[in-house]
Amino acid sequence: MEMIINLALLVVGFALLVKGADWFVDGSSSIAARLGIPQLVIGLTIVAMGTSAPEAAVSITAASRGSADITIGNILGSNIMNILIILGLAAFLTCIHVGKSTVFREIPFMILISVLLLVLGMDGSVTFMDGVILWGAFLVYLGYLFRMTKNNDAEEETSINTERPLWKSVLWTIIGLALIVLGSDVAVDAATSIAHIMGMSERLIGLTIVALGTSLPELFTSVTAAKKGNADIAIGNIVGSNIFNILFVVGTSALVTPIPFASAFLTDGVIAIAAAMLLLICCLHHYSLARKSGIAMLASYATYFTVMLM
DSSP states (O other), X not given: OHHHHHHHHXXXXXXXXXXXXXXXXXXXXXXXXXXXXXXXXXXXXIIHHHHTHXXXXXXHHHHHTTOHHHHHHHHHHHHHXXXXXXXXXXHHHSOEEOOHXXXXXXXXXXXXXXXXXXXXXXXXXXXXXXXXXXXHHHHHHHHHHHHHHHHTOSOOOOOOOOOSOHHHHHHHHHHHHHHHXXXXXXXXXXXXXXXXXXXXXXXXXXIIIIHHHHHHHHHHHHHHHHHTTOHHHHHHHHHHHHHHIIIIIIHHHHHHXXXXXXXXXXXXXXXXXXXXXXXXXXXXXXXXXXXXXXXHHHHHHHHHHHHHHO
């Protein structure tokens, strides 16, 4: 009976995520167009941070409760899934244009901080000082985004409805984000309960069930944005979320309490870096993510998941 209830809650969570992502993408892209803010900046900031809210909530709470395996596993697992599954699925459904600034600035920065996290964790923990370093890099990243907005140097090629009143776009964005966070919370709780019933370890739960659950907002938001033609939001959401996950979420968690970095996570850290490198390589081809790139990403995750279960 408990399994049936959790499965039902999982479906409810998915439904909230679908509708929330639809409203959130419409609202945020409309605001970007009306205020003259590049879509890429909106994707890298508001959309990325909004859809990363579940990761932040789960990881910081887990850190404060001493469940470090869920904290690190959630972030590494989410970042791997964001690239290989979410962008892979979005690229499989439709070809995604990728701006030059994303290819030569944001993605390399994501790779750099992924390496930084791995280096900081090699001594067995992410300490308070490591958290300060991550937060310092986060402030530098925010400064870069501010400059990008000011210079308006991001590419924007899609046509977005600007006839909707600004207040309505803001309202849609807020309601959409609320539904995304609520849906994710319901889905994560249900998925975690199902995993415990099935006897999965905490590390595996963090890398798979919790990571997938907290990545659901990115999944629905990016796929919805890609299908609506808002490619910069789709790619910016994932790259921005991964950067936000490492710098803000892990950084803040480390400021709350030192986070043990188990040796088993070193392999997952390398996989996260490899996934980011694969994304960069795929994007270099005509500055787009084609269907064959999506298939390669999905196949890569299937291989990683299979090896992880062995």
